[in-house]
Amino acid sequence: MLNWCSGPHYRKLKGAWTPLFLPASLQNYATLMDGAARNLVASLRPHTRATAIDLVTVVEAHVLEIVVCAAFGLELHVQAGDPLRKAGSDGEKLRDALKDVLNAAGSTSSWATPMMLFPALQPLFRYLLHKFPDAATVRTARARNRLRDFVYGLIREERAAIAQAKSPDIGSARRTGVKPGSFLSLLISHSQHDVKLSETEIFVQAYFFILAGFGTTSDALSCTMYHLARHPDKMKAAHKEVDAAGVDFSPTLEGLESFPYLEACLRESLRLIPPVPAVKRYARDRMALGPFNVAPGDMLCGATYTLHHDDELWDKPSNFTPERFTDTARFSGIRKGSWNTFGEGMRSCIGQNFAIMEMKITLIRLLQAYTFELAPNQVPLNLATKSFPSILRPSKGIHISIHAR
Numbered sequence: 001m002l003n004w005c006s007g008p009h010y011r012k013l014k015g016a017w018t019p020l021f022l023p024a025s026l027q028n029y030a031t032l033m034d035g036a037a038r039n040l041v042a043s044l045r046p047h048t049r050a051t052a053i054d055l056v057t058v059v060e061a062h063v064l065e066i067v068v069c070a071a072f073g074l075e076l077h078v079q080a081g082d083p084l085r086k087a088g089s090d091g092e093k094l095r096d097a098l099k100d101v102l103n104a105a106g107s108t109s110s111w112a113t114p115m116m117l118f119p120a121l122q123p124l125f126r127y128l129l130h131k132f133p134d135a136a137t138v139r140t141a142r143a144r145n146r147l148r149d150f151v152y153g154l155i156r157e158e159r160a161a162i163a164q165a166k167s168p169d170i171g172s173a174r175r176t177g178v179k180p181g182s183f184l185s186l187l188i189s190h191s192q193h194d195v196k197l198s199e200t201e202i203f204v205q206a207y208f209f210i211l212a213g214f215g216t217t218s219d220a221l222s223c224t225m226y227h228l229a230r231h232p233d234k235m236k237a238a239h240k241e242v243d244a245a246g247v248d249f250s251p252t253l254e255g256l257e258s259f260p261y262l263e264a265c266l267r268e269s270l271r272l273i274p275p276v277p278a279v280k281r282y283a284r285d286r287m288a289l290g291p292f293n294v295a296p297g298d299m300l301c302g303a304t305y306t307l308h309h310d311d312e313l314w315d316k317p318s319n320f321t322p323e324r325f326t327d328t329a330r331f332s333g334i335r336k337g338s339w340n341t342f343g344e345g346m347r348s349c350i351g352q353n354f355a356i357m358e359m360k361i362t363l364i365r366l367l368q369a370y371t372f373e374l375a376p377n378q379v380p381l382n383l384a385t386k387s388f389p390s391i392l393r394p395s396k397g398i399h400i401s402i403h404a405r
């Protein structure tokens with residue numbers, strides 16, 4: 001996967017990924033994201049007269065629709081209330097396989113703890129795990145195989161389509177941006193032109209696109225809604241900004257810049273609950289780090305969550321205060337490197353602009369239509385990480401009542 005490799009292999013894969021996140025490509029995704037956000041608004045309408053719902057489940061289905069369409073060009077139509085929803089469709093099959101893989105990825109192998117405690121013995125543990133797999137490993141492998149068979153089928157179809165169309169023009173994709181759904185064809189075209197990607201590499205990239213873009217973004221979106229529902233004064237300020245833009249605002253890169261308060265709410269929520277609570281690196285050289293001697297190959301961990309809650313860096317760090325990102329006169333500015341939600345440097349999150357755009361468009365459409373109120377017993381929010389390193393996420397959902405405006 002892109003984040004697990006280095007050197008020439010990393011550069012080769014990054015070259016295949018980069019066109020997806022060029023400004024022109026992001027612009028092409030905006031229409032897809034806005035359509036999905038409008039569907040989400042419509043699907044929530046029946047809930048305005050009902051009891052509280054679990055926002056996490058609903059937002060997950062929404063983000064999955066976007067990320068799968070962006071990666072594979074498949075419209076899932078799995079959202080409750082979608083008139084095009086059809087039992088047993090390709091979309092449902094893919095959704096089910098993905099859910100199994102994601103659930104399995106969250107369950108921890110019993111070998112994980114000894115591997116972490118005795119890193120030097122990892123090769124031995126890996127061999128033992130291969131020879132004597134435990135239940136969690138078997139479950140993960142089965143789910144992954146089902147997903148792999150499905151994606152290999154899509155790759156074969158895409159190859160045939162590309163052969164018939166005499167292969168797409170990568171140069172023009174760089175100029176005009178990548179259309180939603182072109183990730184597979186882009187990877188396949190790359191493997192026919194400048195870089196060779198094996199079938200497995202193509203599958204793994206497509207799988208990672210979904211894995212990296214699904215849980216992180218949907219949880220970040222749900223948590224932002226949680227914070228707004230918990231702080232009606234902040235929700236009122238967000239409503240004001242959204243109303244000023246009007247329902248006909250254009251979801252373009254430029255148009256989205258006129259929502260600074262909404263962006264501040266997103267950033268503040270991502271500070272309080274960073275979906276990736278820690279980033280890791282392996283030391284290349286021997287070095288001294290404060291009182292520690294670091295040897296080549298040692299794992300170093302950047303504790304994002306701790307950084308985001310450090311009271312030397314943040315005034316009243318546990319408070320939800322979006323104004324710290326807009327009101328620089330009141331807050332003395334944010335020190336470089338203290339907000340690390342997407343990582344830093346060349347290995348930082350390649351999908352961050354995609355994620356911010358997706359979250360902003362969804363929030364705008366939701367706030368145009370609704371106000372949100374927390375159900376009882378939602379404070380404090382239950383959070384958990386299931387395995388290390390993993391995603392920090394609401395562990396018992398977010399229960400919320402929806403009121404039409």
Ligand code: HEM
Nearest residue numbers: 003212213216217220276279342343344347348349351355
């Ligand atoms: C709120 C949403 C997201 C958060 C919080 C997030 C966070 C992160 C973090 C912390 C890293 C590691 C950075 C490091 O090691 O320094 C990362 C890497 C990565 N993310 Fe995201 N991410 C999000 C959304 C996405 C999306 C939507 C995609 C793609 C569709 C994506 C694709 C990737 C990829 C490919 C990498 C590896 C980059 C590399 O190694 O060069 N992420 N992300």
